[in-house]
Amino acid sequence: MKALPVLLASAIASKNGGSGCYTCMIISTMVEQYSRANNIRYDDGFSQFCAKLGRLEPICQQYATDLGAFYQEAFEIGNTVDSLCYCMGECYVSEGHRYCSFFPEKENSSCPENTKQVKQALSEMKEELNLFCMEGPENFAICKGFASFGFEDWLEEVVDRLDRHVPAIDDDGDLFGLRTGGARGFWWRGKDCIDQDETIYPGQPPIRGDRFVDANCNGIAGMENDVSIEDIYCADSGALGVAVLGDSAGAHFSIPEVWFTPHLWTEESMPFKDAEIALANELDWPQLSWITGFKGNCWETGPKSWVEGKYVDSIYSRLVERNRCNLNDFINQANNGCKSSSMADKTIFGLGRKPLDKPMLVFLSLVGNDVCNTKINTEEYMTTPERFYEKTLESLQYLEGILPKGSAVVVTGLAQGELLFEILADRFHPLGELDQDATYEDFYNYMECLEVSPCTGWMSSDESRRDFTTERAQNLTATAEILVKNHRNDFDNFELIYMDYPLDVALELHEKNGGELWQGIETTDGFHPSHTAHVLMAELFWDRLMRDYPHVLGSINPHNEFLAEMQKEELLECTGDE
Numbered sequence: 001m002k003a004l005p006v007l008l009a010s011a012i013a014s015k016n017g018g019s020g021c022y023t024c025m026i027i028s029t030m031v032e033q034y035s036r037a038n039n040i041r042y043d044d045g046f047s048q049f050c051a052k053l054g055r056l057e058p059i060c061q062q063y064a065t066d067l068g069a070f071y072q073e074a075f076e077i078g079n080t081v082d083s084l085c086y087c088m089g090e091c092y093v094s095e096g097h098r099y100c101s102f103f104p105e106k107e108n109s110s111c112p113e114n115t116k117q118v119k120q121a122l123s124e125m126k127e128e129l130n131l132f133c134m135e136g137p138e139n140f141a142i143c144k145g146f147a148s149f150g151f152e153d154w155l156e157e158v159v160d161r162l163d164r165h166v167p168a169i170d171d172d173g174d175l176f177g178l179r180t181g182g183a184r185g186f187w188w189r190g191k192d193c194i195d196q197d198e199t200i201y202p203g204q205p206p207i208r209g210d211r212f213v214d215a216n217c218n219g220i221a222g223m224e225n226d227v228s229i230e231d232i233y234c235a236d237s238g239a240l241g242v243a244v245l246g247d248s249a250g251a252h253f254s255i256p257e258v259w260f261t262p263h264l265w266t267e268e269s270m271p272f273k274d275a276e277i278a279l280a281n282e283l284d285w286p287q288l289s290w291i292t293g294f295k296g297n298c299w300e301t302g303p304k305s306w307v308e309g310k311y312v313d314s315i316y317s318r319l320v321e322r323n324r325c326n327l328n329d330f331i332n333q334a335n336n337g338c339k340s341s342s343m344a345d346k347t348i349f350g351l352g353r354k355p356l357d358k359p360m361l362v363f364l365s366l367v368g369n370d371v372c373n374t375k376i377n378t379e380e381y382m383t384t385p386e387r388f389y390e391k392t393l394e395s396l397q398y399l400e401g402i403l404p405k406g407s408a409v410v411v412t413g414l415a416q417g418e419l420l421f422e423i424l425a426d427r428f429h430p431l432g433e434l435d436q437d438a439t440y441e442d443f444y445n446y447m448e449c450l451e452v453s454p455c456t457g458w459m460s461s462d463e464s465r466r467d468f469t470t471e472r473a474q475n476l477t478a479t480a481e482i483l484v485k486n487h488r489n490d491f492d493n494f495e496l497i498y499m500d501y502p503l504d505v506a507l508e509l510h511e512k513n514g515g516e517l518w519q520g521i522e523t524t525d526g527f528h529p530s531h532t533a534h535v536l537m538a539e540l541f542w543d544r545l546m547r548d549y550p551h552v553l554g555s556i557n558p559h560n561e562f563l564a565e566m567q568k569e570e571l572l573e574c575t576g577d578e
């Protein structure tokens with residue numbers, strides 16, 4: 001058995017308690033604001049909070065008496081959620097560091113008397129949570145969604161697969177899953193229709209025209225007058241798949257806003273009703289992303305769209321609409337934190353495409369992590385243009401070896417991250433709404449203090465640091481463009497294309513249509529493109545491809561109606577697997 005560090009504490013190497021302190025602040029704010037808004041005692045509030053946690057409720061309730069009493073006393077004697085987390089020992093001041101608080105500090109607060117008991121309860125609760133996490137691959141994936149931790153040997157295979165960003169459960173090893181949507185299953189890539197046969201998976205060429213079995217899992221198989229239906233309607237239809245090799249922006253990272261507005265909860269409300277799906281997907285929503293989105297508004301607490309009349313839009317759904325033969329042929333190989341080096345060294349190997357499969361339209365889109373990191377001396381950790389060039393070229397060379405002939409690779413630039421501070425700095429963060437006492441600028445500074453900020457370069461009060469980050473991002477964007485120009489004719493199996501990542505254009509468009517700029521950015525983290533931005537991005541990329549490179553999108557299949565009837569699978573509807 002491997003080491004078993006606790007679940008919530010210091011999962012990420014950081015100062016002053018780091019992610020453990022951050023988690024404590026969030027959970028304590030939930031209990032505090034929920035109780036106050038509903039005019040109940042904090043100990044009752046804690047217990048009611050536990051009742052909202054679904055499968056985790058029993059563990060939470062077990063400690064509700066001790067923890068509830070602690071909250072009650074701590075707030076009664078004037079603690080803020082920040083000072084309370086210091087009392088609990090979840091936050092501390094590391095040598096040479098400062099005290100970190102999200103909310104305004106109060107004078108003269110002291111810790112409750114019984115801190116020893118609460119620390120004991122907390123540490124027992126964490127052990128129980130660890131056990132819960134190891135009750136199976138799905139629990140494991142859920143836990144992995146909010147912290148990294150130790151594991152036992154029997155989970156090693158699952159850990160290894162999740163580490164490579166491929167389906168945790170994949171019996172035949174063809175890199176497509178069937179049994180779970182989360183844990184890198186069919187929310188992330190087309191569903192494997194037979195998981196005991198590695199020659200059957202989405203995107204591969206049909207076997208004997210798919211007369212007898214649907215080998216490419218697109219719902220088309222069988223014969224018409226002794227001729228294969230797949231041959232008649234798909235063979236020369238220009239069918240293709242779509243994939244993203246990307247970061248959290250490509251995977252569609254999104255923490256549900258309702259989690260962070262506890263003052264709006266009631267005793268009946270279930271803010272965490274979709275939490276298992278969110279956590280088993282690493283807090284990503286690939287099934288709603290601008291590249292591989294395919295599901296409708298199926299999750300009450302999930303991402304919402306501010307685009308009038310449109311909930312999901314994606315390159316994939318448009319490709320299926322164009323040619324039903326493309327159904328199920330998508331791969332979201334994006335992961336939180338990915339940048340040019342980790343893409344080339346690791347993530348890219350999980351792209352389940354083989355040279356004889358159908359051609360693929362691949363977006364290589366790393367929009368921020370080469371300039372974003374948790375460090376205060378952030379410049380030193382940014383990718384240089386030389387290194388960015390080298391690693392991106394390495395990725396492309398790997399793709400040349402695996403992509404089928406006739407594919408296309410679109411390399412995008414980086415996002416205009418300077419917009420984050422410009423748009424959000426003075427707005428209240430959702431957790432600061434109740435008392436109007438904490439803005440995004442406060443939130444950014446708090447995360448920086450704990451060294452858990454995803455991007456100290458852009459999420460900073462320091463203007464010159466923000467400017468430097470923007471300058472580097474623009475350099476890397478220019479580097480991507482030059483690289484594509486230099487190597488446009490080097491690859492036999494794909495056409496190489498460069499496109500800007502049009503976050504700025506999407507936001508402008510949204511504002512022009514009557515929306516507000518802040519709606520284009522995730523409200524909870526103040527960092528990622530929001531679902532609204534995803535919806536707009538699909539259209540912008542599609543229109544640009546249609547205008548300049550229409551041939552990479554394939555042609556319209558005249559038999560779509562007949563094929564759709566055969567497939568019986570509705571895109572963008574809440575049917576089946578949710």
Ligand SMILES: [Ca+2]
Pocket residue numbers: 170171172173174175176177178192194195196
């Ligand atoms: Ca499989």
Ligand SMILES: [Ca+2]
Pocket residue numbers: 172174176192193194195196197198199200201
């Ligand atoms: Ca298979």
Ligand SMILES: [Ca+2]
Pocket residue numbers: 206210213214215216217218219220221230
């Ligand atoms: Ca088929």
